[in-house]
Structure formats: structure tokens, C-alpha cells
Ligand code: C2E
Ligand code: CA
């Protein structure tokens with residue numbers, strides 16, 4: 031009567047999924063637990079369905095009680111499955127509707143009603159009016175008056191799933207995830223419709239099986255959360271785990287970062303480094319067997335350990351371990367690590383804040399190689415950065431970024447001949463945020479190009495006399511961040527801006543630091559292209575990086591600005607090297623500017639050793655444009 035031949039293979043494939051699921055390390059996320067429940071309930075539903083079919087087809091051979099029990103088991107599994115499928119969708123969507131007790135009761139009502147009605151059918155099935163879901167008598171199994179409850183329940187939960195998908199769709203980051211969830215819901219819907227249309231074919235179990243397969247492939251494949259050949263969990267796993275446990279994180283984090291990871295990878299090569307990382311991952315796991323070990327790219331590991339562990343002791347153990355090489359048949363590496371410990375008494379912060387603070391701490395110990403404990407202030411700094419980011423966005427949107435100008439004086443005439451443009455933005459209360467704070471944040475959040483161009487444009491506008499005031503300075507310097515300098519379309523973009531204001535390209539000089547000089551060949555090409563189209567470059571902060579004469583010789587700078595630290599050191603304790611170096615620069619054709627000149631004595635000293643220009647508080651602090659015009663141009 032019923033076609034059940036394809037049901038057994040489904041159970042076998044579900045078995046394979048389960049075996050695979052348990053064979054790999056698992057995170058224990060809520061949704062994975064629900065997924066596991068679904069696989070088990072689906073298996074039970076199919077098996078009880080099978081058994082019920084066999085028994086019902088051959089009812090004469092069984093007692094009425096047997097018929098009742100097998101059918102009841104099937105219905106209970108059916109109702110639970112409908113609810114579980116919905117629950118999985120909500121876990122993926124991070125739906126929080128069930129948090130409200132009243133809504134929770136409402137959501138679970140059809141499942142509970144279904145189960146209760148099934149029980150009534152079994153225990154009180156001897157009266158006609160309690161033949162609710164089904165009844166069994168001497169003629170076998172029969173559907174009851176409220177048999178359609180299975181459809182009510184099924185459609186109810188699919189509908190809720192769709193609502194959840196609609197309400198919380200923004201919580202799903204990737205397109206693939208959205209489409210997988212949509213597909214999942216559509217398959218369940220199709221399953222119900224087909225069951226209504228073709229009740230004898232038992233296609234519902236197959237369709238639900240397909241829906242399970244979709245979410246297994248899209249979300250629950252354990253491989254998605256593993257790294258380093260399964261030795262650790264990956265960054266995705268860390269984010270998901272943190273998102274789920276952030277409000278009640280009872281695990282203690284220990285961050286382990288390979289010291290100078292990028293340089294070490296150059297030294298050892300990618301393949302050998304990978305082997306080294308796997309060894310580290312396995313070592314950390316074995317060090318704290320109860321902990322979870324995550325690898326967050328770039329040589330950064332995070333251990334989430336149980337609170338009974340003495341983290342300082344573990345940190346020492348880890349440091350000791352790295353005194354010995356990491357060895358395997360195909361690798362031998364001598365690495366050391368920095369360790370980040372966290373003392374976060376009341377981390378009432380968002381997941382993003384906590385995650386990015388942990389990573390920043392990891393980066394810091396990766397640079398220093400120290401064992402450092404990070405306190406709560408560190409977290410609040412991340413919050414402040416978020417605020418500054420908002421202020422940057424606001425300044426860009428309203429173009430309210432302001433240029434402050436600091437005069438630059440020609441030592442031969444003592445007159446102001448130029449200025450450096452230093453940008454300022456305001457916070458939401460109108461207080462100035464210094465560039466030392468917002469420039470690095472703009473650099474790290476992808477806004478520096480926009481910001482730099484706005485500064486450049488404002489400087490062009492200032493020099494263009496579009497306000498009717500003549501500008502009797504020869505040039506203005508603007509700063510260019512490394513991230514701007516490496517753009518291949520920089521010449522084009524800056525030419526378009528400066529041409530808009532109809533001024534000569536040598537009126538606005540571009541200051542770059544040695545941070546731009548990573549790639550010699552690119553540096554030279556970029557500078558040559560831009561110089562050919564008329565731009566002039568100034569080397570900023572000389573003395574803080576690694577410039578050497580042969581590199582400088584190749585680059586068409588017009589001016590070298592000595593960093594304040596060099597100027598101050600020399601003024602405190604004059605020596606022979608700096609004056610000689612300046613002679614060499616002059617011989618090479620560079621002009622020289624001294625920054626940070628704070629008094630007359632410093633000005634004289636720097637002038638005497640050959641500086642062409644001076645800049646510093648002795649002349650003026652950076653001041654707003656209007657003030658600058660009033661003071662120096664009228
Ligand atoms: P910088 O380019 O080295 O600018 C010189 C900094 O030294 C300015 O700080 C200036 O106010 C300060 N300064 C000048 N004379 C003296 C002095 O005599 N004594 C002391 N103690 N300090 C002096 P500011 O304005 O806070 O700017 C800091 C840095 O922010 C700048 O260093 C520059 O690297 C960056 N910056 C500022 N505006 C921009 C911009 O529009 N784009 C980019 N990419 N960076 C910018
Ligand atoms: Ca500068």
C-alpha cells in the first residue's frame with residue numbers, strides 16, 4: 031500500500047552524516063546541538079514511519095496496543111521534528127524571539143498540542159470523540175478527526191521560519207548563508223505540500239532529509255570551523271563561539287602570538303611555517319586538554335581554558351616550550367612567542383569589541399614577544415576607537431574636516447615661505463580630536479584615502495585664492511599616508527583635484543614618510559610618474575626609519591624634514607654626524623627642514639648646521655586657516 035523502498039537508504043546516509051559529524055572536533059554551538067537533534071529525530075521519524083507502515087499493512091498480526099504505540103511514536107517524532115527544524119533556523123538566524131516567555135509558549139503551542147493530542151489518541155482512544163489524531167481498532171489504523179493537526183503544525187513552523195528569515199536576514203553575513211536558509215525553508219514547504227498531494231508516497235521524509243543535507247553542507251560541516259589540518263578551530267569558529275557565549279563567558283582566554291610572524295614566515299618559507307603552526311596548535315591543545323584552541327591567522331592562537339587553570343603558570347610553560355625547536359620530519363623551526371593574558375573583570379562589551387581587543391593584544395605581544403596582561407582599559411580603548419571612527423565618518427560626510435596650518439620659515443630671510451597642513455576633526459561634542467589619534471584609525475578602517483583626498487582638496491582650495499584673498503606663501507605641504515601612496519591611480523586622482531582649482535602642481539608638496547618606502551621599485555616608479563606630472567615630494571620624519579643614502583639618491587625628493595627627535599637630540603648634545611650628514615644631503619641636492627624648533631637657540635643651532643627651513647612652536651603652533659591668513663598674509 032505504501033512505497034517505503036527508499037526509506038532505508040536515507041537512514042544509512044543519515045548514519046554517515048552522524049559518523050562524520052562525530053569524527054571531527056566540534057565547537058558545541060547551540061545550532062550544532064540542534065542539528066544533531068534534527069538528525070536523530072529524522073532518523074527516528076523514518077524508522078517509526080517504516081515500522082508503523084509495516085504494522086499497519088499487516089495489522090491482523092499485531093495487537094491493537096502495538097498498532098497504537100508504533101503510530102503514536104511516529105506522530106510524536108513528527109511533531110518534534112517540525113519544531114526542531116524551525117529551531118535550527120532560529121539558531122542560524124540568531125533569532126531571539128524565544129527569549130520572551132509568552133512568545134515562547136505561543137511558538138511551542140502546536141508542537142505541545144500535537145503531542146498531547148497524540149497521547150489522548152493512545153490512552154483515551156476507545157471513545158469516538160477522542161479519536162483525535164488517529165485510532166486503532168480491529169480493522170487496523172485510521173486517521174482521526176484532527177489528523178490535519180500534522181499539517182497545521184508543519185505549516186505553522188515553516189511559516190515561523192520564513193518570518194525569522196525575513197526579520198533577521200541581516201544577521202546572516204554571507205549571501206550563500208541567506209540562500210541556503212531560504213532553500214532549506216522552501217524544501218520543508220515543498221515536503222508538506224507534496225505530502226498533502228501525494229499521501230501514499232511518503233516523500234516527506236526524503237524532502238526533510240534533503241533539507242538536512244542542505245544545512246549540513248552549508249553550516250554544519252565540521253571542516254568549516256577547523257584550521258591547521260584539524261589541529262585547531264579557525265577564526266570563524268572563534269567569532270561564532272564568542273558571539274554565543276559572550277554574555278556568560280566562563281572560559282579564560284590566553285593569547286599566543288608567534289613573535290615577528292611575518293618575518294619568520296619569510297625566513298622559513300610558507301610550507302615549513304604551516305608545519306610549525308600545526309605543531310604549535312597540537313602542543314597548545316595537549317597543554318590544556320579541556321580547552322578550545324583557535325588559530326586566528328597570522329601566527330595568532332587563542333586558547334579558551336577552564337577557570338581552574340593558573341594562566342600565569344601556563345604562560346611560563348609555553349615560554350619554556352619555545353626554548354626548544356619545533357621539529358617534524360619535514361621542518362625545524364626556532365620560533366618564540368608573545369603571550370597575552372586578559373584581566374577582564376566585567377566585560378560588558380559587544381562581541382566585536384572583545385574580539386578586536388583580543389586580536390590587538392595578540393598583535394602587540396607578537397611585536398614585543400612579551401607576556402603581557404591586558405586590562406579592561408584596553409577594551410574601553412577599542413570602544414573609543416569605534417567612537418572616533420564614527421567621528422571620522424561624520425567629518426567626511428559633512429566635509430567638516432579642518433585644516434590647521436603651521437608656518438615654515440626660510441632661514442636665509444627669516445620669512446614665512448610655506449606651511450604644513452595638519453588636519454583636525456571634531457568629536458560629536460565639538461571637541462578637537464588630534465590627528466595622532468584619528469589618522470591611524472582612518473588608516474586601519476579604510477577611510478584614509480577619502481580623508482587624505484579631502485585634506486589635499488582643501489589645501490588646493492586654500493592656495494587657489496578662491497576666497498579672494500591672495501596667498502603670498504610659495505607652497506603648502508600636505509601629508510600622504512602609505513596606504514594612499516601605494517595607489518596606482520594616485521597621480522590621476524590628485525591631478526584631477528589640483529586642476530579643478532587651477533593652481534600649479536608645485537604649489538602643494540606631498541610629504542611622505544619612510545613607511546611608504548617598503549618596496550624600492552614601486553617607490554621609485556610612483557615618485558617618477560608623479561614627479562613627471564609636476565608633483566613635488568618631501569621626505570617626512572627623517573631619522574625614524576631606515577633610509578640610506580643610496581636609496582635617497584634614487585628618489586626625487588626636493589626636501590628632507592628632520593624628525594623632531596633628531597633635532598632635539600642634536601640641540602641637547604651637539605655632535606659631528608648630523609652636520610656632516612646635512613652636507614651630504616645638500617651635495618645630493620636636497621633642501622633640509624628642521625621640525626620641532628621650540629626656541630631661538632634651537633633655531634640658531636639648526637640654521638648654523640645648514641637647515642634651509644625651520645618649523646616649530648617657536649614660530650607658531652598649527653593654527654586655523656583664517657588665523658594663518660590674518661597673521662602671515664595681510
Ligand atoms: P607630522 O607630519 O610629523 O606633523 C608635525 C607634528 O608635530 C604636528 O602634530 C605638529 O603640531 C607637531 N609640532 C610641530 N612643531 C612642533 C614643536 O615645536 N614641538 C612639538 N612638540 N610638536 C610640534 P599634529 O598636528 O598633532 O600631527 C601629528 C601627525 O599626524 C603628523 O605628524 C602627521 O603624521 C599626521 N597628520 C596630520 N594631518 C594629517 C593628514 O592630513 N594626513 C595624514 N596622512 N597625516 C596627517
Ligand atoms: Ca608631516
Ligand code: CA
Pocket residue numbers: 570571591593625
Ligand atoms: Ca614630521
